[in-house]
Amino acid sequence: xxxxxxxxxxxxxxxxxxxxxxxxxxxxxxxxxxxxxxxxxxxxxxxxxxxxxxxxxxxxxxxxxxxxxxxxxxxxxxxxxxxxxxxxxxxxxxxxxxxxxxxxxxxxxxxxxxxxxxxxxxxxxxxxxxxxxxxxxxxxxxxxxxxxxxxxxxxxxxxxxxxxxxxxxxxxxxxxxxxxxxxxxxxxxxxxxxxxxxxxxxxxxxxxxxxxxxxxxxxxxxxxxxxxxxxxxxxxxxxxxxxxxxxxxxxx
Amino acid sequence: xxxxxxxxxxxxxxxxxxxxxxxxxxxxxxxxxxxxxxxxxxxxxxxxxxxxxxxxxxxxxxxxxxxxxxxxxxxxxxxxxxxxxxxxxxxxxxxxxxxxxxxxxxxxxxxxxxxxxxxxxxxxxxxxxxxxxxxxxxxxxxxxxxxxxxxxxxxxxxxxxxxxxxxxxxxxxxxxxxxxxxxxxxxxxxxxxxxxxxxxxxxxxxxxxxxxxxxxxxxxxxxxxxxxxxxxxxxxxxxxxxxxxxxxxxxxxxxxxxxxxxxxxxxxxxxxxxxxxxxxxxxxxxxxxxxxxxxxxxxxxxxxxxxxxxxxxxxxxxxxxxxxxxxxxxxxxxxxxxxxxxxxxxxxxxxxxxxxxxxxxxxxxxxxxxxxxxxxxxxxxxxxxxxxxxxxxxxxxxxxxxxxxxxxxxxxxxxxxxxxxxxxxxxxxxxxxxxxxxxxxxxxxxxxxxxxxxxxxxxxxxxxxxxxxxxxxxxxxxxxxxxxxxxxxxxxxxxxxxxxxxxxxxxxxxxxxxxxxxxxxxxxxxxxxxxxxxxxxxxxxxxxxxxxxxxxxxxxxxxxxxxxxxxxxxxxxxxxxxxxxxxxxxxxxxxxxxxxxxxxxxxxxxxxxxxxxxxxxxxxxxxxxxxxxxxxxxxxxxx
Numbered sequence: 001x002x003x004x005x006x007x008x009x010x011x012x013x014x015x016x017x018x019x020x021x022x023x024x025x026x027x028x029x030x031x032x033x034x035x036x037x038x039x040x041x042x043x044x045x046x047x048x049x050x051x052x053x054x055x056x057x058x059x060x061x062x063x064x065x066x067x068x069x070x071x072x073x074x075x076x077x078x079x080x081x082x083x084x085x086x087x088x089x090x091x092x093x094x095x096x097x098x099x100x101x102x103x104x105x106x107x108x109x110x111x112x113x114x115x116x117x118x119x120x121x122x123x124x125x126x127x128x129x130x131x132x133x134x135x136x137x138x139x140x141x142x143x144x145x146x147x148x149x150x151x152x153x154x155x156x157x158x159x160x161x162x163x164x165x166x167x168x169x170x171x172x173x174x175x176x177x178x179x180x181x182x183x184x185x186x187x188x189x190x191x192x193x194x195x196x197x198x199x200x201x202x203x204x205x206x207x208x209x210x211x212x213x214x215x216x217x218x219x220x221x222x223x224x225x226x227x228x229x230x231x232x233x234x235x236x237x238x239x240x241x242x243x244x245x246x247x248x249x250x251x252x
Numbered sequence: 253x254x255x256x257x258x259x260x261x262x263x264x265x266x267x268x269x270x271x272x273x274x275x276x277x278x279x280x281x282x283x284x285x286x287x288x289x290x291x292x293x294x295x296x297x298x299x300x301x302x303x304x305x306x307x308x309x310x311x312x313x314x315x316x317x318x319x320x321x322x323x324x325x326x327x328x329x330x331x332x333x334x335x336x337x338x339x340x341x342x343x344x345x346x347x348x349x350x351x352x353x354x355x356x357x358x359x360x361x362x363x364x365x366x367x368x369x370x371x372x373x374x375x376x377x378x379x380x381x382x383x384x385x386x387x388x389x390x391x392x393x394x395x396x397x398x399x400x401x402x403x404x405x406x407x408x409x410x411x412x413x414x415x416x417x418x419x420x421x422x423x424x425x426x427x428x429x430x431x432x433x434x435x436x437x438x439x440x441x442x443x444x445x446x447x448x449x450x451x452x453x454x455x456x457x458x459x460x461x462x463x464x465x466x467x468x469x470x471x472x473x474x475x476x477x478x479x480x481x482x483x484x485x486x487x488x489x490x491x492x493x494x495x496x497x498x499x500x501x502x503x504x505x506x507x508x509x510x511x512x513x514x515x516x517x518x519x520x521x522x523x524x525x526x527x528x529x530x531x532x533x534x535x536x537x538x539x540x541x542x543x544x545x546x547x548x549x550x551x552x553x554x555x556x557x558x559x560x561x562x563x564x565x566x567x568x569x570x571x572x573x574x575x576x577x578x579x580x581x582x583x584x585x586x587x588x589x590x591x592x593x594x595x596x597x598x599x600x601x602x603x604x605x606x607x608x609x610x611x612x613x614x615x616x617x618x619x620x621x622x623x624x625x626x627x628x629x630x631x632x633x634x635x636x637x638x639x640x641x642x643x644x645x646x647x648x649x650x651x652x653x654x655x656x657x658x659x660x661x662x663x664x665x666x667x668x669x670x671x672x673x674x675x676x677x678x679x680x681x682x683x684x685x686x687x688x689x690x691x692x693x694x695x696x697x698x699x700x701x702x703x704x705x706x707x708x709x710x711x712x713x714x715x716x717x718x719x720x721x722x723x724x725x726x727x728x729x730x731x732x733x734x735x736x737x738x739x740x741x742x743x744x745x746x747x748x749x750x751x752x753x754x755x756x757x758x759x760x761x762x763x764x765x766x767x768x769x770x771x772x773x774x775x776x777x778x779x780x781x782x783x784x785x786x787x788x789x790x791x792x793x794x795x796x797x798x799x800x801x802x803x804x805x806x807x808x809x810x811x812x813x814x815x816x817x818x819x820x821x822x823x824x825x826x827x828x829x830x831x832x833x834x835x836x837x838x839x840x841x842x843x844x845x846x847x848x849x850x851x852x853x854x855x856x857x858x859x860x861x862x863x864x865x866x867x868x869x870x871x872x873x874x875x876x877x878x879x880x881x882x883x884x885x886x887x888x889x890x891x
Contacts, residue, residue: 016802034526036637042531042753049751049806054797057805059319061492063532065633066417067323082636089636114463115803121319122440128322129432133425134384138304138702139375141382145339148393158386158411161418165322194384 005097068164078168108176110214123213130209131202169224175216180224183240200247277714284309290472294321297677298478300701303426306435329416330537332408333694335373357685358835359885400690402582454673465801469724481656487760489653496812508668509861511661511681514827519654520586543614587651610646665708676700686835748793
C-alpha cells in the first residue's frame with residue numbers, strides 16, 4: 001500500500017548560464033513512496049506553477065533509464081544513491097521521512113549550466129563527431145553473417161555500447177574527465193573487426209576532441225565506474241590507453 | 253481534384269521497387285551540393301535519413317528537441333528488429349514477412365509499401381552490422397534470432413533488451429560522421445513550429461531555439477519530417493515525455509492529409525498505473541511473451557497472491573483462446589483479451605486493472621540463468637519501478653498506448669500531399685495498417701531513412717536543380733514567423749488558472765475512456781463534444797509561467813498540448829467514421845460472436861485521409877481505396 005513521507009528539498013536554482021545560482025529550500029509533504037524521483041519533482045513544479053512561481057527546470061525524456069537525458073546530482077551522488085540507476089528510475093521508497101534531499105546540476109566546467117538543473121553536454125557531441133563511428137556509407141555493407149564475431153567479443157562490445165551518454169562519469173570525476181564515455185565508444189569498436197581499419201586514427205582524434213572540449217585527465221580514481229548507471233567498466237579506459245599508446249607509437 | 257495519387261509503380265509486386273530504383277530520376281553530384289534538405293527529428297528515421305542524404309551529397313540540416321540526436325525515443329525500443337534473412341532456416345522469406353505484416357495490420361496497409369519494406373529489411377541488418385551495432389550472437393559467431401508476436405518464424409534480430417538503443421546509436425554515429433564532414437548541420441534543442449510554404453511547395457520551417465526562445469527561419473528545397481508518433485495525446489503512454497505531434501500537426505494544417513488518425517496501438521505488456529501522479533507508462537518488451545505465460549484467476553475477485561493460486565484455478569486465457577499462437581498473439585488481440593478479463597472482474601493487483609505475466613514455468617524449464625541472460629535488464633527495470641521481484645512473483649501488466657499507426661498520408665515516395673514535404677517512420681501512416689507487429693517499427697524507421705528516401709527524394713529534387721536558395725527574408729518566412737509569434741504571445745497572455753498538465757491530463761482521460769481500447773458511436777460522440785469544450789477551456793484558462801525569450805519548458809509543453817487537443821478531435825472523428833473494427837481500432841458495434849474485431853471490407857477497405865479546411869471548419873475525408881492483388885483479406889485468425 002502507498003505510504004507517504006515528508007521531505008525537504010534543497011534545489012539549485014539558476015536562471016541562465018550568465019547569472020549566478022543559489023540553493024532554495026522547498027517543503028515537500030506527503031510524498032507517495034511509489035513515485036519516481038522525477039514524478040516527485042513534477043508534483044513540486046505543479047505546485048510552483050499554481051503559486052505563480054517558475055518551475056524547476058530539469059532534463060528528462062524517456063523516463064525509462066535509456067535516453068540519458070536526466071542528469072541530477074542527488075545528495076552528492078550522480079543519479080542518487082542507488083547503484084546502476086538513472087534518476088528517472090529512482091523511486092521515493094528509497095528515501096526516509098524527514099530527510100533533506102539536495103539536488104544539483106552536474107558540476108563540470110565542460111558542462112555549463114543552462115538553467116537550474118539543466119546543463120549543456122555538447123562536449124560529448126564533439127567527441128562523437130571526432131570518430132565515434134565506422135565510416136561505412138549506406139548500402140555498401142556485406143551480408144551481416146559474412147563475418148562471424150566471437151560471442152564473448154560481441155558481448156563485451158555490447159557492454160561498452162550500453163553507455164547512455166548521460167554524463168554521470170564526468171560529474172563524478174574530480175577532474176571532470178570524460179574518459180569513461182570516450183573509452184566506451186573506442187572500446188566497442190576496438191573489439192569488433194568492423195572497427196579495425198580506422199582504429200588508430202579514431203582514438204587519436206577522439207582523445208584530442210575530448211581535451212579540446214575542456215574535459216580533464218583521468219587519474220584512475222574509479223568514481224566514474226562506481227557512479228555509471230549502466231555499469232560501464234573502467235577496464236575500457238585501460239583498453240583506451242593501450243589503443244592510444246599503440247596509435248601514438250605508429251604515428252611517430 | 254483528388255490529390256490522392258499513391259504513385260505505386262506498375263508491374264508485379266516483386267519487381268516494383270527494383271524497377272523504380274533503376275528508372276527514378278537522379279540529381280547529379282554537383283547539383284546535390286546546392287540542394288538543401290531539412291530533416292526534422294533525429295530518431296531512427298530522421299538520423300538515418302539525414303546521414304544517408306548527406307552521404308549522397310545533399311546539404312542537410314537536422315533538428316531535434318532533445319540535447320542530442322542520440323536521445324530520440326527510438327532509443328527506448330527494447331525487443332528487436334525484423335528482417336527476412338531466414339538465418340534460422342525456418343521457412344522465412346521476403347514474401348512471408350510481407351504477408352505477416354499485411355495480415356498483422358488487419359489488411360489496412362498498402363501492399364506495395366509493405367512489400368518494399370520486407371525487401372529492404374535484409375539490407376538494414378547488413379548496414380547496422382557494418383556500423384558496429386553489437387547484435388546478439390550465437391557461440392559460433394553468427395547472429396541470433398528470436399520470435400515475436402503474430403508470426404511463426406524467428407526473424408527478430410536483437411541486442412539484449414536494448415535493440416532500439418543500439419540501432420539508434422548506429423544511426424547517430426553515421427549522423428555524427430556527416431556532421432564532422434560538414435554535410436549535416438545539427439540543431440539540438442530546437443523545435444519545428446511551422447512549415448513555410450512558397451508557391452504551393454514546402455520550402456522551409458520556422459524552428460524555435462528552446463534555450464533562448466528565439467525563432468529561426470530555415471530554408472530547404474525539401475522538408476523531411478521524421479518526428480515520431482503522437483501517443484501522448486492520451487497523456488499516459490509509453491512515449492517519451494517530449495514526444496509530440498506538433499510538427500505533423502503544422503504540416504496537416506498546411507495541407508498535408510492525415511491518414512487513419514484513430515489507428516493507435518495499445519501494447520499489452522506495460523507496467524500498470526500506480527497513482528494520479530503517474531507521468532508515463534513503462535513498456536515491458538513483447539519478447540517476454542516468448543517465455544512468460546499470461547493468466548488471471550478463474551474466479552472473480554480472487555485476491556490471493558499469485559503463488560498461492562493453484563494451477564487448476566488459473567486461466568491461461570491466451571493459450572486457451574488462441575492455441576496456435578498462444579501467448580504470442582499480435583498486440584491488439586492480446587490487449588483486448590486483457591481488457592476483457594479485467595472487465596469481467598478477474599483483473600489482479602490493487603486496481604484490478606492488471607493481469608499476470610508469469611515466468612515460473614520457464615525458470616523451471618530453462619533455469620534462472622537463461623532467463624536472466626534473455627531478460628535480465630527488463631526484470632531489473634520492473635523491480636526498480638514496482639519493488640517486486642519477477643523471478644519470485646509474476647509481473648503484473650496491463651495494456652498501454654504505445655504506437656500510432658496513423659500519421660501523415662504519404663505516397664509510395666513518402667511524400668505527403670504537400671509537394672516537397674515528406675514523412676518518414678512512425679509519423680507517416682504507411683506500413684502497419686491498423687496494427688503494427690512487434691519489431692517492425694525499427695525496421696520501418698531505418699528502411700525509410702537509409703533506403704527509401706535517398707532514392708525517392710531525387711524524383712522531386714530533379715526538378716529543383718534550378719531553384720536557387722530562397723532568402724529567408726522572403727514574405728512567406730516573414731508571415732510564418734509572425735503567425736508563430738502571435739500564437740506564442742496569445743498563449744502567454746491567457747494567464748488562466750489551469751496548468752498545462754491539468755489540461756493534458758483531461759485530454760488523456762477523454763481519449764483513453766472513449767477512443768482507447770474499445771470505441772462506440774455513443775461514447776465517441778460524447779467525447780467529440782468534450783474535446784471541443786476542452787479546446788475552449790485551454791485557450792481561455794491555461795497558465796504558463798515565465799517568459800518567451802528564455803528556457804521555458806511550460807511554454808514548450810503548452811504549444812504541444814494545444815496541438816494534441818486538436819489532433820484528439822480528428823482522431824475521434826476518424827474513429828466515428830470507421831464503423832468497422834480492424835486491428836487496434838475496436839468498434840464495439842462490430843465484433844464477431846467470440847468478441848474478435850470484425851472488419852467490413854465492403855465499406856471500409858480504404859485509407860481515411862483527412863484534409864484540413866480551416867479553423868472551425870469540418871475536415872474533409874478523402875479515401876484511398878486499398879487494392880489487394882496478392883494477399884486476400886480474410887477474417888484474421890490466430891486460433
